[in-house]
Amino acid sequence: MRLNRSGSTNIALNLLVGICALTLAFPLIWILLMSLKQQGEVMAWPPKFIFSPTLENFRVLFDAAQAGATSYGTIKVDFLTPVTNSVAIALGSVFVSMLLGVPAGYVLARRDIPMKEDIAFFILGFRFAPALLVVIPLFNVFQTIGLYDTYLGMIWVYQVVTLPMIVWLSRSYIEDIPKDIEEAAAMDGAKPVRVILHIVLPLLKPGLIGASLLIFLLAWHNFALGLILSSTKAPVTVALLKLLNPGVQFYPVMAAGLVVTMIIPVILIVMGQRHLERGLTFGAVK
Amino acid sequence: MANVRLEGLNKAYGTIQILRNIDLTIDHGEFVVFVGPSGSGKSTLLRMIGGLEPISGGRLFIDNELVNDVDAADRNLGMVFQSYALYPHMTVRENLAFPLRMAKATKAEIGKRVAEAASLLQIDHLLDRKPRQLSGGQRQRVAIGRAIVREPKVFLFDEPLSNLDTELRVQMRVQIAKLHEQLGNTMIYVTHDQVEAMTMADKIVVLKDGNIEQVGSPHELYHYPASRFVAGFIGSPKMNFLGGHIEAAHETGVEVRLDAGSTVSVPVRPDQLLVGKPITLGIRPDDFSQPAEDKEIALELDVDFVEHLGSVTYIYGNAGKEAVVAKAPRLEPAKRSGKVRLAASPADCHLFTANGKALQRLHAPANWS
Numbered sequence: 001m002r003l004n005r006s007g008s009t010n011i012a013l014n015l016l017v018g019i020c021a022l023t024l025a026f027p028l029i030w031i032l033l034m035s036l037k038q039q040g041e042v043m044a045w046p047p048k049f050i051f052s053p054t055l056e057n058f059r060v061l062f063d064a065a066q067a068g069a070t071s072y073g074t075i076k077v078d079f080l081t082p083v084t085n086s087v088a089i090a091l092g093s094v095f096v097s098m099l100l101g102v103p104a105g106y107v108l109a110r111r112d113i114p115m116k117e118d119i120a121f122f123i124l125g126f127r128f129a130p131a132l133l134v135v136i137p138l139f140n141v142f143q144t145i146g147l148y149d150t151y152l153g154m155i156w157v158y159q160v161v162t163l164p165m166i167v168w169l170s171r172s173y174i175e176d177i178p179k180d181i182e183e184a185a186a187m188d189g190a191k192p193v194r195v196i197l198h199i200v201l202p203l204l205k206p207g208l209i210g211a212s213l214l215i216f217l218l219a220w221h222n223f224a225l226g227l228i229l230s231s232t233k234a235p236v237t238v239a240l241l242k243l244l245n246p247g248v249q250f251y252p253v254m255a256a257g258l259v260v261t262m263i264i265p266v267i268l269i270v271m272g273q274r275h276l277e278r279g280l281t282f283g284a285v286k
Numbered sequence: 287m288a289n290v291r292l293e294g295l296n297k298a299y300g301t302i303q304i305l306r307n308i309d310l311t312i313d314h315g316e317f318v319v320f321v322g323p324s325g326s327g328k329s330t331l332l333r334m335i336g337g338l339e340p341i342s343g344g345r346l347f348i349d350n351e352l353v354n355d356v357d358a359a360d361r362n363l364g365m366v367f368q369s370y371a372l373y374p375h376m377t378v379r380e381n382l383a384f385p386l387r388m389a390k391a392t393k394a395e396i397g398k399r400v401a402e403a404a405s406l407l408q409i410d411h412l413l414d415r416k417p418r419q420l421s422g423g424q425r426q427r428v429a430i431g432r433a434i435v436r437e438p439k440v441f442l443f444d445e446p447l448s449n450l451d452t453e454l455r456v457q458m459r460v461q462i463a464k465l466h467e468q469l470g471n472t473m474i475y476v477t478h479d480q481v482e483a484m485t486m487a488d489k490i491v492v493l494k495d496g497n498i499e500q501v502g503s504p505h506e507l508y509h510y511p512a513s514r515f516v517a518g519f520i521g522s523p524k525m526n527f528l529g530g531h532i533e534a535a536h537e538t539g540v541e542v543r544l545d546a547g548s549t550v551s552v553p554v555r556p557d558q559l560l561v562g563k564p565i566t567l568g569i570r571p572d573d574f575s576q577p578a579e580d581k582e583i584a585l586e587l588d589v590d591f592v593e594h595l596g597s598v599t600y601i602y603g604n605a606g607k608e609a610v611v612a613k614a615p616r617l618e619p620a621k622r623s624g625k626v627r628l629a630a631s632p633a634d635c636h637l638f639t640a641n642g643k644a645l646q647r648l649h650a651p652a653n654w655s
Contacts, residue, residue: 178369178371180367180368180369180371181371181372181373181374183338183358183365183367183371184365184367184371184372184373184432185373185384185388186337186338186357186358186359187336187337187338187358187359187363187364187365187433187442188359188384188385188388188432188436189359189360189362189385189388189389189436190359190384190388191357191359194388198384199373202375203374203375
């Protein structure tokens with residue numbers, strides 16, 4: 001049965017959706033426009049929507065050699081390093097989380113171990129605590145054991161953010177796979193490791209792609225951990241803060257930095273959209 | 287191909303006992319059906335043989351080898367699941383090849399065996415499809431193919447037909463029985479459907495509440511049920527049970543006075559201790575016939591309902607306070623209400639004591655071959 005709506009209802013509904021979309025998109029569009037403007041145009045009132053765009057801000061962002069000389073002052077930025085850092089940390093975090101989290105999710109889904117639900121809840125519990133709560137003591141610990149400002153240390157501490165997600169997501173995906181299929185494989189002569197390699201992992205693949213996208217984004221957007229626990233290995237979110245220069249505000253350069261920061265997740269989302277939706281539904285829909 | 291021997295097999299989840307001291311010998315090449323109501327432990331027993339459930343106690347031998355602690359993967363058995371459990375990401379060909387790949391067969395060997403199994407089950411034309419593109423019956427055949435391709439020692443079937451519609455179920459029943467003839471393997475088949483059990487089995491194992499109630503051929507179970515439970519479970523429509531008590535015991539049998547009125551002399555092994563005790567008389571709907579002079583047991587039935595099945599007509603009614611189903615003596619439409627007089631031969635009757643045990647019948651039934 002189809003719902004029949006009158007024309008006016010349809011228009012009203014479409015209008016509402018349009019307003020929603022515009023509200024959500026407006027800041028993004030604003031930033032994009034800002035990154036293409038000159039310093040003078042940014043502050044103009046009323047705001048200009050038609051102007052001759054420039055890529056100058058992006059040049060300043062990445063041109064460390066010229067120490068960011070602009071026509072309206074100097075700014076010293078090296079934006080390539082934090083982007084590289086973020087990519088390395090986020091990818092590394094995803095990789096480590098998958099390596100540890102999927103087997104953990106499998107055990108939680110399939111094996112009878114004592115206190116199973118408590119363990120699962122404990123793992124999820126890391127998501128409840130604000131990261132800032134642990135970050136101060138961790139600063140001391142990291143300095144002492146030499147993990148401060150290293151990729152290893154960053155990837156390790158990012159597990160607080162990414163690992164619980166992977167454990168819970170993969171657990172729910174594995175629970176969606178009928179147990180019969182694994183038992184059939186065992187009857188067909190497959191040892192547990194081969195059951196996982198030949199049966200479970202191929203069936204998990206779409207879910208895991210979605211989940212890894214999701215946790216990549218979580219890692220990418222994290223700010224507090226990078227701010228406190230790194231300096232030269234700081235992620236892009238921290239580098240953005242450093243653009244907030246005392247004195248002259250280089251708004252267009254900051255906007256350009258934001259655009260660069262956003263563009264990587266956006267590309268990933270567009271590429272993996274189908275899988276990401278599956279990741280977000282948390283295996284609720286079978 | 288192998289025999290299977292269960293010695294005092296136990297299964298418990300915590301303090302809950304699922305199976306108690308199961309002793310059973312399954313000979314090489316036998317088709318054995320485990321049958322029982324849900325919760326009887328029949329599937330658990332099959333899964334223990336398969337290695338999917340750990341054994342809590344007792345010993346399990348396959349091919350005269352103790353396998354209690356052998357992994358499912360190493361027992362070399364084939365299993366067909368109720369849900370078929372095909373690998374959804376693989377084509378039919380890959381599904382069939384999987385057990386052979388796990389056994390590290392050569393490419394040529396795999397190709398040959400898959401082709402053989404596919405042609406045996408008439409699924410050659412489906413080899414390149416994924417399971418989701420198949421109908422229920424086709425999936426069922428692929429599941430069977432995957433079980434036979436490795437030529438396992440024993441086949442295990444866990445209610446394989448319960449997801450199919452009636453017509454297909456009858457077809458597959460015949461096909462599995464034929465397959466057993468062709469392959470000659472030992473097969474163990476679990477079902478709650480007594481018709482499947484009766485039509486396919488060499489040997490039926492009736493389970494109830496984790497105990498074996500009776501083991502025997504379909505004919506033995508039908509004609510010599512060891513208990514009221516087996517008598518009621520095997521045969522369709524169900525056996526009628528009428529209350530009464532024993533008046534006397536002779537060498538030729540016992541005198542039973544039915545609550546419904548008449549007195550019958552039933553040829554069972556007499557037991558003086560039972561005189562005066564309550565007893566249940568069992569008689570199958572198909573054993574009723576027209577009243578005649580030589581028939582001793584006669585019932586007057588208040589007809590409730592009449593069921594015409596074409597080849598047979600069943601009358602549902604009441605004799606006194608007890609519900610009775612009887613095969614109508616004639617094929618022509620029976621009266622849909624009123625009273626019908628029915629009779630049966632005492633030799634066709636079964637007697638069950640208050641605790642459900644059957645008294646041993648002295649005569650072979652008339653249709654016993």
